[in-house]
Amino acid sequence: MDKNTIWAIVLSSLVLFASFFIQSKFFSKPQPAENTEVQSQTLQNTANTPSAVNAAQGSDSMRLSAADSAEEPVEDEDAAGEEVLEEREYVIETKTIKVRFTNRGGDIIGYELKDHSDGGKPVQMAKNISPTNRAFALAFGGSANAIVNDLFNAKIIDDRTIGFYKKFSVTNSTGGQDSFTLVKQYTFDPEEYVFKLDITIDGAKNMNGLAFGDAAYTLRSSPQIGPYYNPKVDRYERRTFIFYTKEKVKKLNLSNGQVKVYDKGFNWAGVAGKYFVQQVIPLTSSAIQSASYSTKNEVDNFQDAQLLLVRAPVSGSFAQDSYYVYMGPKVEKNLGIYNNAAENNWKLSNLKLDEALGSGWLSWLETFLKFLMEFFYKLIPNWGVSIILMTILLKVAMFPLTKKSSVSTLKMQELQPRIKEIQDKYKNNPEKMNAEMGKFYKEAGYNPLSGCLPLLIQFPLIFAMFNLFNNYFEFRGAMFIPGWIPDLSVGDSIYIFPSTIPLIGGSALRLLPIIYVASQLLFTKITQTASANAAGGNSMKLMMYGMPLFFFFMFYSAPAGLLLYWTVSNFLQLIQQMFINKMMHAKRVEMGLAEENKKPVLKKRKK
Incomplete structure (x- = not known):
């Protein structure tokens, strides 16, 4: 075999290697989805104190239930707050987004980006919504448990803040009943894509802890971000699970029907598409014991790509967890402002949300190419x-x-x-x-x-x-x-x-x-x-x-x-x-x- 033929083989092998690298990196072939049915579950209350968790796991099943209709709202009723007896929807609209809520669970059922179009309509960042899976729904206990489907009271605090609250009762370790109020409050900024979610568990003074299994609750992100795409046809759109830890971004690609658990701590976690991203930043990240990434459910041939954050057991009678959430375009000018408190209205700094844009060791070269294109675009x-x-x-x-x-x-x-x-x-x-x-x-x-x-x-x-x-x-x-x-x-x-x-x-x-x-x-x-x-x-x-x-x-x-x-x-x-x-x-x-x-x-x- 002459050297020319050898070099032809070497070069063709390099081309084929590059082709398969591109294919595997950017166009992973969808796998058949599992037929997964989500069912309601009876939750096991395993803690009123941290030391009682293991002991309670061996006891008889104890059901968590909503308190009876005699419950009182968290705040006195007024013109802005009412005790809701039927399911209702609420809307908050800013310059950049339009968000729809339901008082069933106090969850998000619609999140439109007003400045970005998808087939003539605004890009929808809360897709695959179903009765068993909504955006920023809570499930008591671990990630496998069903979401809370009770009707909550709603309180519109101002034109950019809305709260939902519900009182629940729980059987404690002595067989008695303790009650606690679950509050979910959403706060939005008039111009930015970041909103704040505060989750409060406010229990009776004699309640010494709250856990169901080995977790207090699981917070779910949007089941799927927009725009809609068919993975069987459009190989150039994708969903990637991302998290930022130890000054670097890590990425995970899951086949349909897979669940991946990450329990080593992170600064933020999320799901990235080709042009849009959702990122969840726990203010107290130490309270989050694990993050799960799930592609198990499917709606209208559109596979879920969902983040589930599992909160560690609550050790006292009161806990308040704050989360900042970015849901918007993958654009430097929108993501980079959260590295400097002076550049954003939330006064957040050093979040490194813009690391979701990175492409590894070639990012510097991409930056240079962007500079060239933008220079010619100005001309x-x-x-x-x-x-x-x-x-x-x-x-x-x-x-x-x-x-x-x-x-x-x-x-x-x-x-x-x-x-x-x-x-x-x-x-x-x-x-x-x-x-x-x-x-x-x-x-x-x-x-x-x-x-x-x-x-x-x-x-x-x-x-x-x-x-x-x-x-x-x-x-x-x-x-x-x-x-x-x-x-x-x-x-x-x-x-x-x-x-x-x-x-x-x-x-x-x-x-x-x-x-x-x-x-x-x-x-x-x-x-x-x-x-x-x-x-x-x-x-x-x-x-x-x-x-x-x-x-x-x-x-x-x-x-x-x-x-x-x-x-x-x-x-x-x-x-x-x-x-x-x-x-x-x-x-x-x-x-x-x-x-x-x-x-x-x-x-x-x-x-």
């Missing part, structure tokens, strides 16, 4: 034009590396006849063949690695580009060409078929992937010589012409912004290659090497 306010201008700039800047790689490849093609002679002559003596090959390379002034190193140097840029174009928030809803590319964050479309396209999936006919593959095939055709094709054989041809077709199916539904960059990059590479071919041919003529039997690298069309 011409069209993100598609900005992508094209940035691509041109990068291609010009990378031309020395491109030239070095191309010249090395062309030189290798010129040396192929002599290499083939050495291989045929010493095919039965590998040691002698390697020695002669090394001697020949030295005489010819050729280093086999010289063509690969420039390509390897460009790999970080390729990955940074991929991640940036697949996540950059400004591309969402950004039009490039009306009627063809109205949104750079999703695939383009020129026609919608009435049924799904076989092999490809989806029903949209997309033009950009076709242009991209055509540019790739044209580039391959231009850069190959007859001698190189003969040396490589059918395996080389299969790789050269098969890989573009492979990428066609892989990236058919890729965001238009990403395909626009790749397509423009291919055409610029084609122009550069034609220039290099012409330069090399002129150099060979000058050196007297352009014999009649040496065909030029750039093939001319037959007339």
